[in-house]
Amino acid sequence: xxxxxxxxxxxxxxxxxxxxxxxxxxxxxxxxxxxxxxxxxxxxxxxxxxxxxxxxxxxxxxxxxxxxxxxxxxxxxxxxxxxxxxxxxxxxxxxxxxxxxxxxxxxxxxxxxxxxxxxxxxxxxxxxxxxxxxxxxxxxxxxxxxxxxxxxxxxxxxxxxxxxxxxxxxxxxxxxxxxxxxxxxxxxxxxxxxxxxxxxxxxxxxxxxxxxxxxxxxxxxxxxxxxxxxxxxxxxxxxxxxxxxxxxxxxxxxxxxxxxxxxxxxxxxxxxxxxxxxxxxxxxxxxxxxxxxxxxxxxxxxxxxxxxxxxxxxxxxxxxxxxxxxxxxxxxxxxxxxxxxxxxxxxxxxxxxxxxxxxxxxxxxxxxxxxxxxxxxxxxxxxxxxxxxxxxxxxxx
DNA sequence: TCTGGGGTCCTAGGACCC
DNA sequence: TCTGGGGTCCTAGGACCC
Numbered sequence: 001x002x003x004x005x006x007x008x009x010x011x012x013x014x015x016x017x018x019x020x021x022x023x024x025x026x027x028x029x030x031x032x033x034x035x036x037x038x039x040x041x042x043x044x045x046x047x048x049x050x051x052x053x054x055x056x057x058x059x060x061x062x063x064x065x066x067x068x069x070x071x072x073x074x075x076x077x078x079x080x081x082x083x084x085x086x087x088x089x090x091x092x093x094x095x096x097x098x099x100x101x102x103x104x105x106x107x108x109x110x111x112x113x114x115x116x117x118x119x120x121x122x123x124x125x126x127x128x129x130x131x132x133x134x135x136x137x138x139x140x141x142x143x144x145x146x147x148x149x150x151x152x153x154x155x156x157x158x159x160x161x162x163x164x165x166x167x168x169x170x171x172x173x174x175x176x177x178x179x180x181x182x183x184x185x186x187x188x189x190x191x192x193x194x195x196x197x198x199x200x201x202x203x204x205x206x207x208x209x210x211x212x213x214x215x216x217x218x219x220x221x222x223x224x225x226x227x228x229x230x231x232x233x234x235x236x237x238x239x240x241x242x243x244x245x246x247x248x249x250x251x252x253x254x255x256x257x258x259x260x261x262x263x264x265x266x267x268x269x270x271x272x273x274x275x276x277x278x279x280x281x282x283x284x285x286x287x288x289x290x291x292x293x294x295x296x297x298x299x300x301x302x303x304x305x306x307x308x309x310x311x312x313x314x315x316x317x318x319x320x321x322x323x324x325x326x327x328x329x330x331x332x333x334x335x336x337x338x339x340x341x342x343x344x345x346x347x348x349x350x351x352x353x354x355x356x357x358x359x360x361x362x363x364x365x366x367x368x369x370x371x372x373x374x375x376x377x378x379x380x381x382x383x384x385x386x387x388x389x390x391x392x393x394x395x396x397x
Numbered sequence: 398t399c400t401g402g403g404g405t406c407c408t409a410g411g412a413c414c415c
Numbered sequence: 416t417c418t419g420g421g422g423t424c425c426t427a428g429g430a431c432c433c
Contacts, residue, residue, distance in 0.1 A: 057433080062418075104433080184432085185430095188431090189430060189431085299427080301424085304425065304426085
């Protein structure tokens with residue numbers, strides 16, 4: 001059967017939600033990411049009105065302020081965005097049993113074989129767009145194609161409120177019509193590499209033999225580029241990620257140098273990560289610490305132990321050990337990040353040494369606190385060290 | 398214009414085992 | 416008398432995506 005995939009993207013999602021909730025923002029430039037004067041911020045989303053001034057995602061906020069000082073600058077309201085995202089995803093599931101949400105604002109739908117039910121893919125896409133607009137007030141852009149990969153690129157072809165259908169058999173033609181930097185999966189580095197090989201257009205890239213791409217870019221990237229230019233049919237729907245991780249990181253307003261402050265920051269990160277591990281009911285044996293120094297050089301260190309992390313204290317102690325191992329004394333720290341990797345469900349039996357060193361009890365106490373706090377979010381149970389009566393932060397935003 | 402936070406996947410080398 | 420080969424796990428760094 002002819003495969004049909006939709007890729008659906010919410011247009012300038014965070015900014016559109018704000019314009020929806022605050023009619024006074026409608027038709028005006030809106031920039032999510034921070035308030036003017038906030039340090040070390042980047043643009044998360046810019047409304048199309050702001051994009052007209054050259055503002056785009058990932059741009060330093062200070063730049064955005066200069067390009068478009070009259071914009072409404074907002075820090076954003078993730079809770080609200082998640083609410084609306086959920087609502088939109090629900091609508092998608094009315095149209096396909098196979099929805100793969102890729103992030104808060106986009107999803108793939110396997111629409112293969114739904115023609116009898118809903119009509120042609122184009123008609124169905126129109127219906128979805130109309131239903132999302134009617135029920136949420138938001139617009140989406142949809143790409144329709146015979147492969148997931150091409151549908152993804154097609155959804156970005158015409159925005160906002162776009163619909164792009166790539167008829168079966170025209171995938172390669174479509175890929176060859178794109179500028180090189182629109183090839184999904186090709187970032188700055190690979191683009192540079194491609195250009196330095198004398199390849200200037202997707203057409204030229206398409207003409208390369210698999211074998212010469214492998215010689216130029218290595219097996220993985222070479223094969224990817226070859227396959228991408230032909231619509232990347234290998235990208236399949238049902239694959240599970242094999243290496244789940246949970247992380248939390250903070251860029252501080254001012255560089256950290258004082259050891260006590262640094263340890264408090266690590267404790268904060270450990271609490272955040274452990275809270276989420278509880279929330280997802282997972283455990284992990286691998287803890288990784290990331291340090292970004294004042295000059296933006298970034299290093300990381302990780303350790304896998306035989307026994308999984310059990311308490312926030314445990315995680316804090318491990319992170320402190322990693323910090324001492326890696327930190328170059330005297331250097332200012334702009335970012336600290338803590339993550340646990342290779343997480344697995346706490347329900348899968350643990351193949352390891354079982355012993356009681358007093359941590360088990362502590363872990364049970366913590367479990368109780370976490371579930372209590374989950375039931376009653378208004379109760380705040382926090383470590384004394386992390387409370388700050390002066391209202392001064394550690395420098396974290 | 399000084400550069401967020403949350404992720405996934407890949408590479409290359411080393412340790413260790415059979 | 417010049418050093419196998421495959422498999423698995425681990426680590427540090429990096430590319431890329433939203």
